Amino acid sequence: MLMYYKNPGCKNTFKAITNALLASKACDVKGVAAIACARHGCYAPAALVDLYTGEQQKNIDFALLQAIDSTHIDPAQGLMLIYDIGCQYSIYLQRRIGDKLPAGLDIDTAIGLFHVHAHQESCFFRYTTSFIPGSGVVAGEILESLWSTLNSVSPTVRTATLAHRAEILNDHVFDSNEKKTLQMADVLCRRYEEAASMVTKTNQYFERLSGTVDVLIQHHWEAKVTAAESTRLTDLTVMDIYAAQIDQHTVIDQELDTDSHGSAAESWIASALLIEEMQ
Secondary structure (H helix, E strand, O other), X not given: OEOOOOOOOOOOOOOHHHHHOOOOOOOOOXXXXXXXXXXXXXXXXXXXXXXXXXXEHHHHHHHHHHHHHHOOOOOOXXXXXXXXXXXXXXXXXXXXXXXXXXXXXXXXXXXXXXXXXXXXXXXXXXXXXXXXXXXXXXXXXXXXXXXXXHHHHHHXXXXXXXXXXXXXXXXXXXXXXXXXXXXXXXXXXXXXHHHHHHHHHHHHHHHHHHOOOOHHHHHHHHHHHHHHHHOOOOOHHHHHHHOOOOOHHHHHHHHHHHOOOOOHHHHHHHHHHHHHHHO
16 A cells, blocks of 8 residues: 555645655665654664555554654653655554554644645645644754765665665664764754744744734734644644635725726736736
């Protein structure tokens, strides 16, 4: 069962899965998939898996279950899975492995900030990490940087035996995690200082922005956002409130009124261009 499920209406242009199916039939393994911490960039132990016919759901499901087990995730803290095609992968997730997940564990699905723009517009509001409470400021693309390092050994592992290949990949993955562990204290301290400074700047920006909006309107918006976030896990469509909703006829009428000082030809051309833009 291929992982490339067609989410109704989602027509993303992400071709990695399709391209993976074009690999040579002479290869025992067509690629690898992994689970890594989006915050610290460490590979989850025992969660680097082989791919045999593209990115099959069973391979990613196994990696996810291994990551949950090896990192000792507490169901009370929840889990956010950021995946390039999370909108499709999450559709039947509970049906596939729900009985194997820890009791009470809620899995929220998101799409990285780079890949989400290749999806349909609604995916941006429903799966972008920026709109998910508790996600913080995270790009969700940590594996792209990890692959850039691991790809350097790909010429060697292609001709290695399966056992030797596994050892090479394990050595490089463990080395990556060890380096991050040794440097983590300095990195976290530096990022804490950056975050503290950013909070101050963000609060100042929010106060200036709020000053340009009527208080009643702001409270109305905040209430709608809070209500949407509280039910997001059960109904993703509530996040569509972030999409701009404009009455096209009203906009056209307003634009035509403001351009009434021009000549008849200018008004006609301006209205024609505006109508074309609004289609």
